[in-house]
Amino acid sequence: MTEINDKEFKILDTLFEAALVLGKKGEIKYYNHHFSVLTHCSPRIINKNRSAITNILQFSNFDFHEFFKSAQKSNQVILSEELKVSLPQSNNEEIDLVLKFTPMQEGHYLLTINDISIEKKLYRKYKDQLQELKETHAQILQADKLVTIGELTANISHEISNPLTIASGNTELIEVLLEDLSNDVQDKESLEIIQTSVQDIKDSHQRINDIIKNMKTFLHQSEDSKDFHKLEDVFNSAITFIQNKLKRSPKDINIEIQSSAKMTLINKLKIEQVIINLLKNSIDAINETSKPGPHKIQINISETENNNMVYFDIIDTGDGIQDSEKETFFTPFFTTKEIGEGTGLGLAISKKIMLAHKGDLYFINNPHGAHIRGELPNAEIMSFTENEILHGQAKESKSIRVMAIDDDPKILSLINSQLGQEGYVFIGSSHPQDALKIIQDLNVDVLLVDCIMPELNSTQFTQEIRSWNKKIPIIYISSVDNRRIYLEDKYKLNITDFLEKPFNREELIKKIRQVVSQTKQEEE
Amino acid sequence: MANELEIKKQKLDDHLIVELYGNIDEDSNFETLTKLDVKIITFDFDGIKMINSCGVRDWIQFIEKIPADTKIIYKKCPQIVIEQINMVHGFIRKGAKIDSFYAPYYSEDKDEVIKVLLKSEDVKKAKAPEIKDQETGEVLEFDAIEAQYFNFLNQAEGQ
Numbered sequence: 001m002t003e004i005n006d007k008e009f010k011i012l013d014t015l016f017e018a019a020l021v022l023g024k025k026g027e028i029k030y031y032n033h034h035f036s037v038l039t040h041c042s043p044r045i046i047n048k049n050r051s052a053i054t055n056i057l058q059f060s061n062f063d064f065h066e067f068f069k070s071a072q073k074s075n076q077v078i079l080s081e082e083l084k085v086s087l088p089q090s091n092n093e094e095i096d097l098v099l100k101f102t103p104m105q106e107g108h109y110l111l112t113i114n115d116i117s118i119e120k121k122l123y124r125k126y127k128d129q130l131q132e133l134k135e136t137h138a139q140i141l142q143a144d145k146l147v148t149i150g151e152l153t154a155n156i157s158h159e160i161s162n163p164l165t166i167a168s169g170n171t172e173l174i175e176v177l178l179e180d181l182s183n184d185v186q187d188k189e190s191l192e193i194i195q196t197s198v199q200d201i202k203d204s205h206q207r208i209n210d211i212i213k214n215m216k217t218f219l220h221q222s223e224d225s226k227d228f229h230k231l232e233d234v235f236n237s238a239i240t241f242i243q244n245k246l247k248r249s250p251k252d253i254n255i256e257i258q259s260s261a262k263m264t265l266i267n268k269l270k271i272e273q274v275i276i277n278l279l280k281n282s283i284d285a286i287n288e289t290s291k292p293g294p295h296k297i298q299i300n301i302s303e304t305e306n307n308n309m310v311y312f313d314i315i316d317t318g319d320g321i322q323d324s325e326k327e328t329f330f331t332p333f334f335t336t337k338e339i340g341e342g343t344g345l346g347l348a349i350s351k352k353i354m355l356a357h358k359g360d361l362y363f364i365n366n367p368h369g370a371h372i373r374g375e376l377p378n379a380e381i382m383s384f385t386e387n388e389i390l391h392g393q394a395k396e397s398k399s400i401r402v403m404a405i406d407d408d409p410k411i412l413s414l415i416n417s418q419l420g421q422e423g424y425v426f427i428g429s430s431h432p433q434d435a436l437k438i439i440q441d442l443n444v445d446v447l448l449v450d451c452i453m454p455e456l457n458s459t460q461f462t463q464e465i466r467s468w469n470k471k472i473p474i475i476y477i478s479s480v481d482n483r484r485i486y487l488e489d490k491y492k493l494n495i496t497d498f499l500e501k502p503f504n505r506e507e508l509i510k511k512i513r514q515v516v517s518q519t520k521q522e523e524e
Numbered sequence: 525m526a527n528e529l530e531i532k533k534q535k536l537d538d539h540l541i542v543e544l545y546g547n548i549d550e551d552s553n554f555e556t557l558t559k560l561d562v563k564i565i566t567f568d569f570d571g572i573k574m575i576n577s578c579g580v581r582d583w584i585q586f587i588e589k590i591p592a593d594t595k596i597i598y599k600k601c602p603q604i605v606i607e608q609i610n611m612v613h614g615f616i617r618k619g620a621k622i623d624s625f626y627a628p629y630y631s632e633d634k635d636e637v638i639k640v641l642l643k644s645e646d647v648k649k650a651k652a653p654e655i656k657d658q659e660t661g662e663v664l665e666f667d668a669i670e671a672q673y674f675n676f677l678n679q680a681e682g683q
Binding site: 034 | 550576577578607611628630637665667668669672
C-alpha cells in the first residue's frame, strides 16, 4: 500500500470541496480543511472518529459502508444519489450532499463531498415563489373579471330600476282593475288564477327590488347588517321563492326540512340568496338525471355537539358532483351549464357570503346525489364576535357585555341594534342551556332574561347562575302579566330590575346604565 | 421568518456602529445600510447565527458599494464568519480591519469547546495565543488548524 505523500496532501487542500482519503476499511486517512468546516468538526473530533465516519456524518436511509463496498468492488468513479445528512457536532443540523468515490492508489479512495444544501433550498424557494406568483396572477385576473362584473352589475341594476318601477306600477293597476271587475266576471276560477299570477308578479318585483338593493349595498361596500333568524324560517322563505321553478319542473320533486337547530345572526337576504342558489342547482340536477324517482331535496338543519356551529345540509337525488369538478366547484365562472344558462358566479358568491359570515360551504361525499353543507356560527358566537370586534376594541376602558336570552329573534335583533348604537358588546341567545355554557366561560356584565322560555324559564335559569355564586346583575324582560315572576324572584334570587315589553331604546339603555352604575358603586 | 437578519445602527459623530443579528443568507436585506455618510463603520457580528454562500455574495455586493474612503472595521466575528472570510475573496474589503473574533478552544477537564474572543493583535505569526480557563487555570487547547484559521489575517490591514 502506498501512503499519501506531502505533495498530494497539499493538492487536496486547494480543493473547494470537502475531501477525504479513505483506507481499505473506510477509515479516514486524510481530510482537508473544508471537510472540517463542512462538518463543524475540529481536528480533535475528526481524529477521534477516523474509524467511524458515520459519527461525523449521519446518513438517513443510506448505508455508507455498503456503498463504500460497492465502490471498492467496481473500482470506478461512483456517484451517490442526493443524500440527507445530519451533523451531530452541529446540533444535528441537516445538509444535502452528493458523494463521489474515486479509486486512488491500491486500497485508497478519494471521497469528495458536494454540499448541495443551498442549491436545493434555493430551488425549493424558487418553485414555491413561482407557484405563489402564478396563484396571485390568477387571483388578479379573477379580481379583474369581478370588477368588470361589478361595473356591469351597477349599470344593469341602474337600468333595471326604471322599467321595474313601471312594471310594478302597472301590476298594481291591474290588481285594482281586477278588483273592480270581479263582480262582473263569470269565470271566477280564471279570475282567481289571474289574481294569483298578479300576486306572484308583485312578489317577484319585490324580490328583484330587494336583490338590486342588496347588489347596490354590496357594490358600495356599506355596512353588512345582521339580524337574528331561525334558519328554518330562512329556508321556508327561500322555498317560497323557488315555487315557480318547482312547478315548472318536469319531475315531481319533494322538499323536506328537518330542523333541530336554533338561531343564527345573519344577513337574511344574503343567506337566503345562498340557499336559493343551492336549491336551484339541486332542482336542475334532478331535472337532468336519468335516475328514476321518487325525487326529493332533503334539508337538515342541525348543530355541532358543542353547539358552536349550525349546519344545514342540502341533499338531492340528482347525479351528484364528479370528483374532477369538486376542487373547482366554488371557483368563479365554473359552470356545468350551457352558455347563457349559468354564469358560474352563483356558487362562488355563495361561498364568499358564507365565509364572510365566518362560516363555510363545501361538499360531503354522498353516493346518492349532491350533498352540500353550509355551516354558520350560532347566534351566541356570532353576536359576541361581531360586537366584540366592533365595540370591544374601540374604547380604552372595558366595554360592557350585555347578554340577552329570548326565544324571539325579533327581540334579540331589536336589542342588538339598540345596544350597538351605544357601543355595548351584545351577545344574543335563544336557548337558556347554550347561554349557561357561555356565561360559565365568558365575563358578562348584565343579563337580560325573558321570563317565559322553552327548556328553562327565567327562575330556573337564574337559580342555576346563582348556584355558581355568580353575582351578575339580571334584568327580567317580559309582558306586564309576568311582572309577578320578577316580584317573586327579586329578593330570593337578587333580580335587579324588570323591563316591560314592548320597550323602547331609551328604556332599555336607562335600565342597563342604572345596573352598571350600581355595580360600579358596589365594587368601589 | 425565523432568524431573519436584524440590523441595529448607532451613530456617534462620524462613526456608525452596525450590530447584526440572525442569519446572513439569500433573504437578507441591506437596504437600510445604503447611502451611509460616515467616515468609519464598525460591523459587530456577535449576533450572527448563520451565514451561507448566498449571504456572503450579498454581503460582498453591499460592501463594495460603501465609499472607498470609509474605514471599515469588523468586530466579534464568530467562527462561521471567519470560515467564510477564509474561503471567499472579497468578504473583507481591501483596507478593512478585523478588530476581534472568536476562536475555538477546548477544555479537556470540562470536555467542552469554548469560544474565546481574541483581538487580532493577540495573534502573532499565525499562532493561537495561550488561553487559560478562568475558573480552573487549565491551559486550553486551540481547537482548529492554526494556519487555516488565521489565514484571514493576511487579507486584513497591517498583516
